[in-house]
Amino acid sequence: GYGRFGIIHVEGAANETTITSRFRLQIDATAESDSGIVFGARARIQQDNDGSANGDRLGQDSSSNSGAYRADRLEGGINGVRFFVRSGGLEVGVGNIFGAIDSMPGMYPTELGLTGLSYDYIINGAGAFSDTYDSDGNGAAGRNGVEVMYSMGDLSMHLSYAELDTGAAFNGVLEGDRLAAHVAYTFSGWTVALGLQDSDIVTDTEAALTVSGSVGIADLTFGYANNGTQGDAFAINAGFDIGAATRMNVVVLDQENYVDTVYGFGVTHDLGGGTSIRGGIQNNNAGNTVADLGVRFNF
Amino acid sequence: GYGRFGIIHVEGAANETTITSRFRLQIDATAESDSGIVFGARARIQQDNDGSANGDRLGQDSSSNSGAYRADRLEGGINGVRFFVRSGGLEVGVGNIFGAIDSMPGMYPTELGLTGLSYDYIINGAGAFSDTYDSDGNGAAGRNGVEVMYSMGDLSMHLSYAELDTGAAFNGVLEGDRLAAHVAYTFSGWTVALGLQDSDIVTDTEAALTVSGSVGIADLTFGYANNGTQGDAFAINAGFDIGAATRMNVVVLDQENYVDTVYGFGVTHDLGGGTSIRGGIQNNNAGNTVADLGVRFNF
Amino acid sequence: GYGRFGIIHVEGAANETTITSRFRLQIDATAESDSGIVFGARARIQQDNDGSANGDRLGQDSSSNSGAYRADRLEGGINGVRFFVRSGGLEVGVGNIFGAIDSMPGMYPTELGLTGLSYDYIINGAGAFSDTYDSDGNGAAGRNGVEVMYSMGDLSMHLSYAELDTGAAFNGVLEGDRLAAHVAYTFSGWTVALGLQDSDIVTDTEAALTVSGSVGIADLTFGYANNGTQGDAFAINAGFDIGAATRMNVVVLDQENYVDTVYGFGVTHDLGGGTSIRGGIQNNNAGNTVADLGVRFNF
Numbered sequence: 001g002y003g004r005f006g007i008i009h010v011e012g013a014a015n016e017t018t019i020t021s022r023f024r025l026q027i028d029a030t031a032e033s034d035s036g037i038v039f040g041a042r043a044r045i046q047q048d049n050d051g052s053a054n055g056d057r058l059g060q061d062s063s064s065n066s067g068a069y070r071a072d073r074l075e076g077g078i079n080g081v082r083f084f085v086r087s088g089g090l091e092v093g094v095g096n097i098f099g100a101i102d103s104m105p106g107m108y109p110t111e112l113g114l115t116g117l118s119y120d121y122i123i124n125g126a127g128a129f130s131d132t133y134d135s136d137g138n139g140a141a142g143r144n145g146v147e148v149m150y151s152m153g154d155l156s157m158h159l160s161y162a163e164l165d166t167g168a169a170f171n172g173v174l175e176g177d178r179l180a181a182h183v184a185y186t187f188s189g190w191t192v193a194l195g196l197q198d199s200d201i202v203t204d205t206e207a208a209l210t211v212s213g214s215v216g217i218a219d220l221t222f223g224y225a226n227n228g229t230q231g232d233a234f235a236i237n238a239g240f241d242i243g244a245a246t247r248m249n250v251v252v253l254d255q256e257n258y259v260d261t262v263y264g265f266g267v268t269h270d271l272g273g274g275t276s277i278r279g280g281i282q283n284n285n286a287g288n289t290v291a292d293l294g295v296r297f298n299f
Numbered sequence: 300g301y302g303r304f305g306i307i308h309v310e311g312a313a314n315e316t317t318i319t320s321r322f323r324l325q326i327d328a329t330a331e332s333d334s335g336i337v338f339g340a341r342a343r344i345q346q347d348n349d350g351s352a353n354g355d356r357l358g359q360d361s362s363s364n365s366g367a368y369r370a371d372r373l374e375g376g377i378n379g380v381r382f383f384v385r386s387g388g389l390e391v392g393v394g395n396i397f398g399a400i401d402s403m404p405g406m407y408p409t410e411l412g413l414t415g416l417s418y419d420y421i422i423n424g425a426g427a428f429s430d431t432y433d434s435d436g437n438g439a440a441g442r443n444g445v446e447v448m449y450s451m452g453d454l455s456m457h458l459s460y461a462e463l464d465t466g467a468a469f470n471g472v473l474e475g476d477r478l479a480a481h482v483a484y485t486f487s488g489w490t491v492a493l494g495l496q497d498s499d500i501v502t503d504t505e506a507a508l509t510v511s512g513s514v515g516i517a518d519l520t521f522g523y524a525n526n527g528t529q530g531d532a533f534a535i536n537a538g539f540d541i542g543a544a545t546r547m548n549v550v551v552l553d554q555e556n557y558v559d560t561v562y563g564f565g566v567t568h569d570l571g572g573g574t575s576i577r578g579g580i581q582n583n584n585a586g587n588t589v590a591d592l593g594v595r596f597n598f
Numbered sequence: 599g600y601g602r603f604g605i606i607h608v609e610g611a612a613n614e615t616t617i618t619s620r621f622r623l624q625i626d627a628t629a630e631s632d633s634g635i636v637f638g639a640r641a642r643i644q645q646d647n648d649g650s651a652n653g654d655r656l657g658q659d660s661s662s663n664s665g666a667y668r669a670d671r672l673e674g675g676i677n678g679v680r681f682f683v684r685s686g687g688l689e690v691g692v693g694n695i696f697g698a699i700d701s702m703p704g705m706y707p708t709e710l711g712l713t714g715l716s717y718d719y720i721i722n723g724a725g726a727f728s729d730t731y732d733s734d735g736n737g738a739a740g741r742n743g744v745e746v747m748y749s750m751g752d753l754s755m756h757l758s759y760a761e762l763d764t765g766a767a768f769n770g771v772l773e774g775d776r777l778a779a780h781v782a783y784t785f786s787g788w789t790v791a792l793g794l795q796d797s798d799i800v801t802d803t804e805a806a807l808t809v810s811g812s813v814g815i816a817d818l819t820f821g822y823a824n825n826g827t828q829g830d831a832f833a834i835n836a837g838f839d840i841g842a843a844t845r846m847n848v849v850v851l852d853q854e855n856y857v858d859t860v861y862g863f864g865v866t867h868d869l870g871g872g873t874s875i876r877g878g879i880q881n882n883n884a885g886n887t888v889a890d891l892g893v894r895f896n897f
Contacts, residue, residue: 003627003639005681005692014770019742021693023639023679025625027324029302031596034571039596041302041322043346045676047641049693053678053736054671055354055653061763062740067770069740073353076643076675077375078344080352081322083304085594094304095320095348138352142361142368144318165360172313172366272632295683297629297637326623328601330895333870338895340601340621342645354653372652376674377643379651380621382603384893393603394619394647437651441660441667443617464659471612471665 001025006114006294014067020115020292021049038086043078046136051075073136080134080141091149096139098147099131100160100180105193106210109221109237110249112266113280114294120262120285121251123225123233129205130197131162131178143174154186166200176200189213202229231256245270260287274298300324305413305593313366319414319591320348337385342377345435350374372435379433379440390448395438398430399459399479404492405509408520408536409548411565412579413593419561419584420550422524422532428504429496430461430477442473453485465499475499488512501528530555544569559586573597599623604712604892612665618713618890619647636684641676644734649673671734678732678739689747694737697729698758698778703791704808707819707835708847710864711878712892718860718883719849721823721831727803728795729760729776741772752784764798774798787811800827829854843868858885872896
């Protein structure tokens with residue numbers, strides 16, 4: 001897992017400049033059969049500075065950017081669990097699945113700054129438009145999330161499915177579903193990934209395409225997504241080393257229904273031993289400036 | 300701990316056929332004094348596919364058999380803790396106790412299939428009629444659960460006590476209690492266990508008797524329980540190996556107030572390394588067919 | 599972490615004599631940069647016998663002294679996390695901070711008996727009058743808790759700050775704050791610590807002074823605090839060994855607004871291997887007798 005903490009600024013927020021922190025303890029439990037099949041589960045114990053630890057402060061005042069402890073969650077216990085069976089290049093996952101669109105190559109070319117800065121530069125709306133592994137909620141666990149992943153040499157494929165609760169709450173019926181797939185292929189140092197999704201949510205991603213490779217010192221990722229009624233998104237990410245232990249990423253994204261073009265950059269300076277200083281600044285999808293700076297340590 | 304996942308079918312349920320999963324991380328913490336007394340605690344971090352991880356989906360729609368996330372619990376944190384002190388054959392337990400009836404020899408001769416299939420073939424109503432270690436709740440912790448266990452050679456004894464909240468909720472008074480005991484003795488390869496209980500809940504078990512042993516390749520367990528106003532229960536369990544790595548269990552139970560006789564069988568096929576394929580089918584206490592199939596891995 | 603369980607008696611409580619228990623699993627995660635800077639986080643998974651494990655019994659009847667499960671918390675997940683960066687004698691902490699007043703030398707000269715007996719003999723009101731590391735809640739995490747600690751030889755200093763929610767709940771504004779500092783110096787075997795605090799809560803501690811040292815076989819701690827509108831508190835603690843493995847502490851505290859003078863004693867008998875028997879008796883701040891006896895084991 002990792003810990004991180006620092007300062008975050010969100011222009012126009014209830015608390016514009018405040019402290020941000022996260023603690024993540026990752027539990028990867030596996031077992032291997034005599035014939036080499038690996039069975040496993042992944043769960044996380046995670047807490048952010050805007051989450052209530054014990055339920056008595058849900059929705060109450062806090063120093064988080066929003067001004068309150070998130071009322072939609074408790075933090076401190078494990079999240080929804082992802083189970084899997086893996087054999088050679090084939091893996092079947094169940095529960096809090098990764099999702100074929102959210103985990104396609106080139107989807108997250110970087111995590112900008114310390115916190116990811118709301119991931120506004122991700123063509124998939126940072127998982128909001130598809131199934132994604134949820135670090136402090138149930139994700140698709142409990143909604144029959146299931147996925148199949150396959151890789152062979154330079155080729156990889158991923159198919160995911162989950163039911164959705166699109167209708168009246170508390171009626172015991174999951175009315176809709178999401179079916180997604182991606183195919184990715186690497187040749188001559190470039191990776192091309194194509195994702196398609198059929199979903200009962202109209203704002204969901206319908207198609208996504210990414211192309212990633214290197215030109216000189218720069219690692220480049222080009223991305224396009226058709227995000228349903230949200231419109232099209234185009235993005236470019238460039239990452240390059242600016243010193244022996246320092247790396248910079250520059251992002252630009254234009255999505256049809258965003259108020260403004262998203263652009264920004266982030267810097268990571270490695271301190272060794274799994275520790276680093278990270279910071280970033282971004283013009284977010286509402287045209288506001290967000291920035292963060294802090295430290296992260298892996299354990 | 301262990302993980303398991305697969306498919307479950309419950310005839311007549313809101314979601315008849317769906318995915319089932321469980322993640323259990325067991326924490327056994329102990330210390331030993333200079334004179335050899337062992338002090339310890341057992342807690343579990345457990346999550347089933349029908350439990351909400353963070354509180355924002357309690358009672359809402361899910362793909363579980365019931366059609367909703369259980370509203371009576373949050374999952375993800377530790378359960379009620381069982382504390383103990385052990386010296387030689389004597390053990391005193393406090394908190395989320397095992398219970399003298401629920402943990403008597405022969406009470407759980409098998410866990411049918413992948414999930415136990417609601418444990419309808421257990422003469423004790425799968426712990427509903429006595430104190431039992433609760434894996435995702437408080438159990439008798441907070442109700443003054445306490446127990447004394449003693450074993451010497453072929454003889455074992457167990458006495459448990461807990462207060463009960465039988466009256467008006469929220470009045471700060473635990474109006475009743477449960478006192479239970481069992482004695483078990485093994486001779487010539489057969490184990491006989493007798494349990495008695497005095498409880499302020501009329502549906503609680505009053506007496507239970509089990510006889511376990513082997514005849515040829517079959518391991519047999521005969522059980523009888525007087526379950527108070529629920530009436531008498533009779534059960535037979537037979538377990539036998541049907542191959543080098545495969546074991547089958549057959550169960551039959553007849554309880555007076557059940558709609559139908561419970562019967563079924565389960566198969567476990569060992570894959571090595573703590574992994575297995577498990578499945579079972581049962582005619583449950585309401586006369587409906589329930590079946591499951593999946594994999595389990597210990598870690 | 600540790601486990602402890604035993605019997606507690608609180609005169610006049612809903613349940614005067616009952617079982618008490620606690621399970622605490624401490625998670626200390628750290629990483630060290632190449633230049634020797636230590637980054638870390640501390641979190642606890644804790645459960646007391648009066649806490650609900652899964653949310654379905656909040657406020658309901660229990661055998662705890664109060665007669666009910668605490669309605670202000672869920673137990674089982676991690677508490678608010680304290681993050682830190684440490685280099686040489688300098689440490690910066692963020693989140694669920696220790697607090698400069700609560701962690702000054704001489705503030706907790708002992709934990710009386712098994713449970714600490716409500717810590718009525720602590721001049722700081724057991725953390726109620728200042729920021730303190732909260733083992734089963736958020737503490738100052740989410741309220742911009744931050745602290746700087748520095749030690750050099752015999753000198754140590756600590757400065758802490760947190761915002762406070764003193765006004766209307768759910769308005770998204772933290773209206774007040776607490777700023778506290780202490781300085782401690784050790785010379786000739788005696789430690790003198792002075793703490794000062796400026797807070798928007800009128801009952802908060804304004805100043806605290808402790809003097810600790812040894813006279814013959816006795817370890818003595820004298821304490822004084824100006825607890826705002828609560829008035830002045832004076833306390834003496836004496837600890838001494840009464841055998842090779844047994845230690846006794848005697849406490850006296852007089853606080854202006856307490857009904858009665860607090861006095862009592864506690865005994866710890868070491869059993870080796872991190873296990874001990876502990877008990878204590880105290881006249882509490884309401885003039886009632888409280889006593890406990892039990893075992894504790896570290897793991």
